[in-house]
Amino acid sequence: MKxxxxxxxxxxxxxxxxxxxxxxxVCSNECRKLxxxxxxxxxxxxxxxxxxxxxxxxxxxxxxxxxSGKYKLVPMxxxxxxxxxxxxxxxxxxxxxxxxxxxxxxxxxxxxxILGAIIIAISVVFLVLTLRQPV
Numbered sequence: 001m002k003x004x005x006x007x008x009x010x011x012x013x014x015x016x017x018x019x020x021x022x023x024x025x026v027c028s029n030e031c032r033k034l035x036x037x038x039x040x041x042x043x044x045x046x047x048x049x050x051x052x053x054x055x056x057x058x059x060x061x062x063x064x065x066x067x068s069g070k071y072k073l074v075p076m077x078x079x080x081x082x083x084x085x086x087x088x089x090x091x092x093x094x095x096x097x098x099x100x101x102x103x104x105x106x107x108x109x110x111x112x113x114i115l116g117a118i119i120i121a122i123s124v125v126f127l128v129l130t131l132r133q134p135v
Contacts, residue, residue, distance in 0.1 A: 001014050001025045001027075002025065002101070002104070003025060003026050003027035003028075003031050003104065004017070004024035004025060004026055004031075004035060004100045004101065004104060004105060005026055005027075005031040005032075005034050005035045005038070005104055005105045005106055006027065006031050006104055006106050007103075007104030007106065007107055008027050008031075010027045013027070013028075014026060014027055015027075015028070015029070015032050017032060017035055017036065017039075019039060024100065024101070034105075034106075035105060038105050038109070041092065042092040045090045045092055046090070046092040046093075048086075048090055049086045049087075049089075049090035049091075049092050049093060052082055052083065052085065052086030052089075052090070053082075053083045053086050053087075053093075055079070055082055056079040056080060056081075056082035056083030056084075056086065057079060057083070058075075058079060059075040059076045059077070059078050059079020059080065059082070060075075060076050060079055062075035062076070062079075063075045063076035063079075070130070070133060071130070073126070073130055074127065074130060074131070077123045077124075077126050077127040077130065078123075078127070080119055080120075080122075080123035081119075081120050081123045081124065081127070083116075083119065084115075084116045084117070084118075084119030084120035084123060085116065085120060086116070087112050087113065087115055087116025087119065088113050088116035088117055088120065089116075091108075091109045091112035091113050091116070093112060094108070
């Protein structure tokens with residue numbers, strides 16, 4: 001069996017966690033507690049994540065249809081920073097917990113946060129380069 005939280009393979013001594021769409025295996029009481037904590041945060045914060053990502057997408061719409069000239073892409077970069085922040089702060093983007101049978105929660109959370117940080121960094125660089133262009 002494979003722990004849904006840490007990804008560790010184990011053969012005995014595991015525990016089960018029941019959620020709305022299935023039962024998952026964890027290797028220890030610590031991973032069980034961390035999984036339950038993650039699931040509770042997911043319930044509480046997933047909508048905030050989706051709202052931030054949606055608000056970030058408004059930057060793309062503004063850049064496409066409203067803004068023009070030198071600052072045309074500024075709303076898009078700001079939107080990308082907001083979307084990246086959503087991933088960094090609230091890494092609860094998966095609607096199905098079945099994903100965790102392939103990628104454990106601990107690893108997936110880290111990957112989503114790294115992706116969010118990369119999106120923020122790239123967006124800030126492009127935003128600064130855009131704002132520093134001579135008129």
